[in-house]
Amino acid sequence: MTKLVIYRQASNYFVTNFMKINSANMDEKILITDLINGDEKAFELIVSNYHNLMLSVARAIVGEAFADEVVQDAWISAIKALPKFEGRSSLKTWLLHIVSNGAKSRVRRENRMISLDDGWQAVSSDKFDNTGHRIDDVLTWEEATPEALLANEQLQAAIEKTFQALPPLQRAALTMYDMEGLKMEEVCNILDISASNARVLLHRARTGLHQCIDKFQDK
Amino acid sequence: MIQCKDLTEEASDYLDGDLPLRKRIALFVHLVICRCCRNYLQQIRSTIKTVKVLQPKEKETIDTQALAHKLHALSCKHD
Numbered sequence: 001m002t003k004l005v006i007y008r009q010a011s012n013y014f015v016t017n018f019m020k021i022n023s024a025n026m027d028e029k030i031l032i033t034d035l036i037n038g039d040e041k042a043f044e045l046i047v048s049n050y051h052n053l054m055l056s057v058a059r060a061i062v063g064e065a066f067a068d069e070v071v072q073d074a075w076i077s078a079i080k081a082l083p084k085f086e087g088r089s090s091l092k093t094w095l096l097h098i099v100s101n102g103a104k105s106r107v108r109r110e111n112r113m114i115s116l117d118d119g120w121q122a123v124s125s126d127k128f129d130n131t132g133h134r135i136d137d138v139l140t141w142e143e144a145t146p147e148a149l150l151a152n153e154q155l156q157a158a159i160e161k162t163f164q165a166l167p168p169l170q171r172a173a174l175t176m177y178d179m180e181g182l183k184m185e186e187v188c189n190i191l192d193i194s195a196s197n198a199r200v201l202l203h204r205a206r207t208g209l210h211q212c213i214d215k216f217q218d219k
Numbered sequence: 220m221i222q223c224k225d226l227t228e229e230a231s232d233y234l235d236g237d238l239p240l241r242k243r244i245a246l247f248v249h250l251v252i253c254r255c256c257r258n259y260l261q262q263i264r265s266t267i268k269t270v271k272v273l274q275p276k277e278k279e280t281i282d283t284q285a286l287a288h289k290l291h292a293l294s295c296k297h298d
Contacts, residue, residue, distance in 0.1 A: 035294070038291065038294055038295050040287075040288075040291050043287040043288070043290050043291040043294070044284065044287040046287075047283050047284075047286055047287040047290065048283060048287075051279075051283050051286065052276050052277050052279065055277045055279065056277050059277065068280055068281055072281075072286065075286065075290055076290070076293060079290050079293060079294050082294075127227075128222075128223060128224045131222060132222030132223060132224035132225065133222055133223050133224075134223040134255045134256075137255060138254075138255040138256070138258040138259045138262070139258060140258050140261060140262075141261075141262055141265060144261065144262075144265045145265070145268075146265070146268045146269040146271070146272035146273070147272070149265070149269050150269060150272060150273055156273060159269070159270065159273055159275060160273070160275045160276075163270070163275035164275070164277070164278050171277070174270065178267055178270055178271055179270065179271055179274055184235075184237075199231065199232055199235075199237065202231055203228075203230070203231035203232070206230075206231055206263060206266055206267060206270075207263075209266050209270055210262055210263055210266040213262075213265075213266055213269065214262065
Protein backbone atom coordinates (compact mmCIF):
# COMPACT_ATOMS: atom_id res chain seq x y z
CA MET A 1 0.00 0.00 0.00
CA THR A 2 2.74 2.40 1.07
CA LYS A 3 4.73 1.44 -2.05
CA LEU A 4 1.73 2.23 -4.21
CA VAL A 5 1.45 5.71 -2.66
CA ILE A 6 5.18 6.32 -3.23
CA TYR A 7 4.89 5.19 -6.88
CA ARG A 8 1.90 7.50 -7.41
CA GLN A 9 3.70 10.44 -5.81
CA ALA A 10 6.79 9.75 -7.92
CA SER A 11 4.73 9.45 -11.08
CA ASN A 12 2.87 12.74 -10.31
CA TYR A 13 6.23 14.40 -9.67
CA PHE A 14 7.64 13.29 -13.03
CA VAL A 15 4.46 14.21 -14.93
CA THR A 16 4.40 17.70 -13.34
CA ASN A 17 8.07 18.32 -14.04
CA PHE A 18 7.85 16.90 -17.56
CA MET A 19 4.97 19.32 -18.23
CA LYS A 20 6.94 22.21 -16.75
CA ILE A 21 9.98 21.42 -18.92
CA ASN A 22 7.83 21.02 -22.02
CA SER A 23 6.02 24.26 -21.30
CA ALA A 24 9.36 26.08 -20.87
CA ASN A 25 10.59 24.55 -24.18
CA MET A 26 7.43 25.68 -25.94
CA ASP A 27 7.75 29.22 -24.53
CA GLU A 28 11.36 29.30 -25.68
CA LYS A 29 10.49 28.05 -29.18
CA ILE A 30 7.79 30.71 -29.49
CA LEU A 31 10.22 33.39 -28.28
CA ILE A 32 12.88 32.29 -30.81
CA THR A 33 10.33 32.26 -33.66
CA ASP A 34 9.16 35.75 -32.65
CA LEU A 35 12.75 36.98 -32.58
CA ILE A 36 13.48 35.54 -36.03
CA ASN A 37 10.26 37.16 -37.28
CA GLY A 38 11.47 40.51 -35.91
CA ASP A 39 8.86 40.99 -33.17
CA GLU A 40 10.01 44.04 -31.19
CA LYS A 41 8.40 42.86 -27.92
CA ALA A 42 10.37 39.60 -28.15
CA PHE A 43 13.61 41.60 -28.25
CA GLU A 44 12.58 43.58 -25.15
CA LEU A 45 11.70 40.34 -23.36
CA ILE A 46 14.94 38.50 -24.15
CA VAL A 47 17.09 41.50 -23.16
CA SER A 48 15.18 42.05 -19.93
CA ASN A 49 15.40 38.31 -19.09
CA TYR A 50 19.07 37.68 -19.81
CA HIS A 51 21.06 40.91 -20.03
CA ASN A 52 21.80 41.11 -16.30
CA LEU A 53 22.92 37.49 -16.17
CA MET A 54 25.20 37.95 -19.18
CA LEU A 55 26.64 41.09 -17.60
CA SER A 56 27.40 39.12 -14.43
CA VAL A 57 29.35 36.50 -16.41
CA ALA A 58 31.24 39.11 -18.44
CA ARG A 59 32.23 41.08 -15.33
CA ALA A 60 33.44 37.87 -13.67
CA ILE A 61 35.69 36.94 -16.59
CA VAL A 62 36.90 40.21 -18.07
CA GLY A 63 36.25 42.76 -15.29
CA GLU A 64 34.11 45.88 -15.08
CA ALA A 65 35.92 47.98 -17.69
CA PHE A 66 35.21 45.80 -20.74
CA ALA A 67 32.07 43.96 -19.61
CA ASP A 68 29.46 46.20 -21.26
CA GLU A 69 31.24 46.05 -24.60
CA VAL A 70 31.66 42.26 -24.40
CA VAL A 71 27.96 41.76 -23.59
CA GLN A 72 26.83 44.02 -26.43
CA ASP A 73 29.07 42.12 -28.87
CA ALA A 74 27.66 38.84 -27.52
CA TRP A 75 24.10 40.04 -28.11
CA ILE A 76 24.92 40.98 -31.70
CA SER A 77 26.57 37.58 -32.35
CA ALA A 78 23.63 35.78 -30.74
CA ILE A 79 20.98 37.62 -32.76
CA LYS A 80 22.89 36.91 -36.00
CA ALA A 81 23.28 33.21 -35.07
CA LEU A 82 19.72 32.76 -33.79
CA PRO A 83 18.30 31.18 -37.00
CA LYS A 84 20.94 28.45 -36.58
CA PHE A 85 20.11 27.81 -32.89
CA GLU A 86 19.28 24.10 -32.64
CA GLY A 87 17.93 24.05 -29.09
CA ARG A 88 20.45 21.47 -27.86
CA SER A 89 20.82 23.58 -24.72
CA SER A 90 18.46 26.14 -23.22
CA LEU A 91 18.51 29.63 -24.71
CA LYS A 92 19.93 30.91 -21.41
CA THR A 93 22.88 28.49 -21.45
CA TRP A 94 23.52 29.21 -25.12
CA LEU A 95 23.66 32.97 -24.49
CA LEU A 96 25.93 32.45 -21.48
CA HIS A 97 28.37 30.41 -23.55
CA ILE A 98 28.45 33.12 -26.23
CA VAL A 99 29.21 35.85 -23.69
CA SER A 100 31.70 33.63 -21.86
CA ASN A 101 33.62 32.87 -25.09
CA GLY A 102 33.65 36.56 -26.01
CA ALA A 103 34.89 37.53 -22.55
CA LYS A 104 37.62 34.85 -22.57
CA SER A 105 38.99 36.01 -25.90
CA ARG A 106 38.92 39.61 -24.62
CA VAL A 107 40.86 38.51 -21.53
CA ARG A 108 43.50 36.92 -23.76
CA ARG A 109 43.70 40.10 -25.85
CA GLU A 110 43.95 42.40 -22.85
CA ASN A 111 46.11 39.95 -20.90
CA ARG A 112 43.99 40.40 -17.77
CA MET A 113 43.57 38.05 -14.83
CA ILE A 114 41.02 38.33 -12.03
CA SER A 115 42.06 36.77 -8.74
CA LEU A 116 39.76 34.31 -6.99
CA ASP A 117 40.70 35.96 -3.69
CA ASP A 118 39.65 39.41 -4.87
CA GLY A 119 37.83 41.14 -1.98
CA TRP A 120 37.47 38.03 0.20
CA GLN A 121 37.04 38.37 3.95
CA ALA A 122 36.95 35.11 5.88
CA VAL A 123 34.69 34.49 8.87
CA SER A 124 36.62 36.18 11.64
CA SER A 125 38.85 33.69 13.46
CA ASP A 126 38.08 35.36 16.81
CA LYS A 127 34.70 33.61 16.67
CA PHE A 128 36.48 30.34 17.55
CA ASP A 129 38.66 29.28 20.47
CA ASN A 130 42.05 27.63 19.94
CA THR A 131 40.38 24.20 19.67
CA GLY A 132 38.17 25.43 16.79
CA HIS A 133 34.94 25.59 18.80
CA ARG A 134 32.65 28.61 18.74
CA ILE A 135 33.13 31.10 21.57
CA ASP A 136 29.70 32.75 21.35
CA ASP A 137 26.34 31.10 21.09
CA VAL A 138 24.69 31.10 17.63
CA LEU A 139 20.98 31.77 18.03
CA THR A 140 18.22 30.98 15.58
CA TRP A 141 17.05 33.97 13.55
CA GLU A 142 13.77 35.34 14.80
CA GLU A 143 12.56 35.72 11.23
CA ALA A 144 14.01 32.98 9.12
CA THR A 145 11.72 32.67 6.10
CA PRO A 146 12.58 34.73 2.99
CA GLU A 147 9.18 36.43 3.12
CA ALA A 148 9.65 37.49 6.76
CA LEU A 149 13.23 38.64 6.18
CA LEU A 150 12.37 40.57 3.03
CA ALA A 151 9.46 42.35 4.70
CA ASN A 152 12.20 44.59 6.14
CA GLU A 153 12.96 47.05 3.35
CA GLN A 154 16.21 48.19 4.95
CA LEU A 155 17.43 44.60 5.03
CA GLN A 156 16.39 44.14 1.40
CA ALA A 157 18.43 47.18 0.42
CA ALA A 158 21.38 45.98 2.51
CA ILE A 159 21.35 42.54 0.81
CA GLU A 160 21.29 44.18 -2.62
CA LYS A 161 24.17 46.48 -1.64
CA THR A 162 26.20 43.59 -0.21
CA PHE A 163 25.54 41.52 -3.34
CA GLN A 164 26.76 44.33 -5.61
CA ALA A 165 29.87 44.77 -3.45
CA LEU A 166 30.85 41.07 -3.75
CA PRO A 167 33.77 40.35 -6.08
CA PRO A 168 32.45 39.68 -9.64
CA LEU A 169 33.43 35.99 -9.70
CA GLN A 170 31.55 35.35 -6.45
CA ARG A 171 28.49 37.21 -7.77
CA ALA A 172 28.51 35.21 -10.99
CA ALA A 173 28.86 31.85 -9.20
CA LEU A 174 26.03 32.73 -6.81
CA THR A 175 23.79 34.10 -9.58
CA MET A 176 24.19 31.10 -11.84
CA TYR A 177 24.06 28.35 -9.17
CA ASP A 178 21.74 29.65 -6.45
CA MET A 179 19.52 32.05 -8.36
CA GLU A 180 19.37 30.60 -11.88
CA GLY A 181 19.69 26.93 -10.92
CA LEU A 182 22.50 26.07 -13.36
CA LYS A 183 24.42 22.86 -12.69
CA MET A 184 27.85 23.22 -11.09
CA GLU A 185 29.45 21.69 -14.21
CA GLU A 186 27.88 24.44 -16.36
CA VAL A 187 29.02 27.15 -13.95
CA CYS A 188 32.59 25.81 -14.15
CA ASN A 189 32.51 25.64 -17.97
CA ILE A 190 31.13 29.15 -18.32
CA LEU A 191 33.59 30.73 -15.88
CA ASP A 192 36.43 28.41 -16.92
CA ILE A 193 37.29 27.44 -13.34
CA SER A 194 37.64 24.15 -11.49
CA ALA A 195 34.78 22.70 -9.42
CA SER A 196 36.70 23.25 -6.19
CA ASN A 197 37.26 26.93 -7.06
CA ALA A 198 33.60 27.35 -7.97
CA ARG A 199 32.59 25.82 -4.62
CA VAL A 200 34.92 28.19 -2.76
CA LEU A 201 33.49 31.21 -4.60
CA LEU A 202 29.93 30.10 -3.91
CA HIS A 203 30.61 29.58 -0.21
CA ARG A 204 32.33 32.96 0.08
CA ALA A 205 29.39 34.72 -1.59
CA ARG A 206 26.89 32.97 0.67
CA THR A 207 29.01 33.79 3.74
CA GLY A 208 29.14 37.49 2.79
CA LEU A 209 25.37 37.67 2.42
CA HIS A 210 24.85 35.65 5.61
CA GLN A 211 26.96 38.16 7.54
CA CYS A 212 24.83 41.00 6.14
CA ILE A 213 21.54 39.37 7.23
CA ASP A 214 22.99 38.33 10.59
CA LYS A 215 23.95 41.94 11.42
CA PHE A 216 20.29 42.90 11.07
CA GLN A 217 19.29 40.18 13.53
CA ASP A 218 21.50 41.83 16.16
CA LYS A 219 19.79 45.21 15.72
CA MET B 220 37.43 15.25 15.12
CA ILE B 221 35.18 17.86 13.51
CA GLN B 222 35.05 21.30 15.10
CA CYS B 223 32.72 24.28 14.65
CA LYS B 224 35.34 25.98 12.46
CA ASP B 225 35.33 22.99 10.05
CA LEU B 226 31.55 23.07 9.84
CA THR B 227 31.65 26.81 9.06
CA GLU B 228 34.10 26.19 6.21
CA GLU B 229 32.24 23.18 4.80
CA ALA B 230 28.66 24.44 5.29
CA SER B 231 27.97 25.06 1.59
CA ASP B 232 29.39 21.73 0.44
CA TYR B 233 27.38 19.97 3.17
CA LEU B 234 24.14 21.67 2.10
CA ASP B 235 24.80 21.00 -1.60
CA GLY B 236 25.58 17.32 -0.89
CA ASP B 237 29.04 17.70 -2.35
CA LEU B 238 31.18 15.90 0.22
CA PRO B 239 32.60 12.39 0.49
CA LEU B 240 30.45 10.11 2.65
CA ARG B 241 32.99 9.90 5.48
CA LYS B 242 33.17 13.71 5.80
CA ARG B 243 29.42 14.02 5.54
CA ILE B 244 28.87 11.56 8.38
CA ALA B 245 31.48 13.32 10.55
CA LEU B 246 29.77 16.69 10.02
CA PHE B 247 26.36 15.12 10.67
CA VAL B 248 27.59 13.70 13.99
CA HIS B 249 28.95 17.14 14.95
CA LEU B 250 25.61 18.72 14.06
CA VAL B 251 23.77 16.24 16.30
CA ILE B 252 25.78 17.39 19.31
CA CYS B 253 26.31 21.10 18.48
CA ARG B 254 23.27 23.42 18.61
CA CYS B 255 25.32 26.45 17.49
CA CYS B 256 26.32 24.72 14.26
CA ARG B 257 22.77 23.51 13.66
CA ASN B 258 21.60 27.13 13.97
CA TYR B 259 24.45 28.37 11.76
CA LEU B 260 23.58 25.85 9.04
CA GLN B 261 19.93 26.86 9.25
CA GLN B 262 20.97 30.51 8.82
CA ILE B 263 22.99 29.69 5.70
CA ARG B 264 19.99 27.75 4.34
CA SER B 265 17.75 30.79 4.98
CA THR B 266 20.32 33.07 3.32
CA ILE B 267 20.30 30.96 0.14
CA LYS B 268 16.49 30.88 0.00
CA THR B 269 16.23 34.62 0.67
CA VAL B 270 18.70 35.53 -2.09
CA LYS B 271 16.82 33.25 -4.49
CA VAL B 272 13.56 35.05 -3.72
CA LEU B 273 15.06 38.57 -3.79
CA GLN B 274 17.10 37.99 -7.00
CA PRO B 275 19.49 40.93 -6.48
CA LYS B 276 20.79 42.37 -9.75
CA GLU B 277 24.08 43.62 -11.13
CA LYS B 278 24.49 47.39 -11.30
CA GLU B 279 23.52 48.17 -14.88
CA THR B 280 25.38 50.84 -16.76
CA ILE B 281 23.52 50.89 -20.06
CA ASP B 282 19.91 51.44 -21.11
CA THR B 283 18.63 47.90 -21.81
CA GLN B 284 15.52 49.11 -23.62
CA ALA B 285 17.71 51.05 -26.06
CA LEU B 286 19.83 47.90 -26.51
CA ALA B 287 16.69 45.87 -27.32
CA HIS B 288 15.70 48.44 -29.96
CA LYS B 289 19.22 48.40 -31.41
CA LEU B 290 19.18 44.58 -31.66
CA HIS B 291 15.73 44.66 -33.23
CA ALA B 292 16.90 47.18 -35.83
CA LEU B 293 19.98 45.06 -36.52
CA SER B 294 17.88 41.94 -37.01
CA CYS B 295 15.58 43.76 -39.49
CA LYS B 296 18.65 45.00 -41.39
CA HIS B 297 20.10 41.49 -41.34
CA ASP B 298 16.96 40.12 -43.08
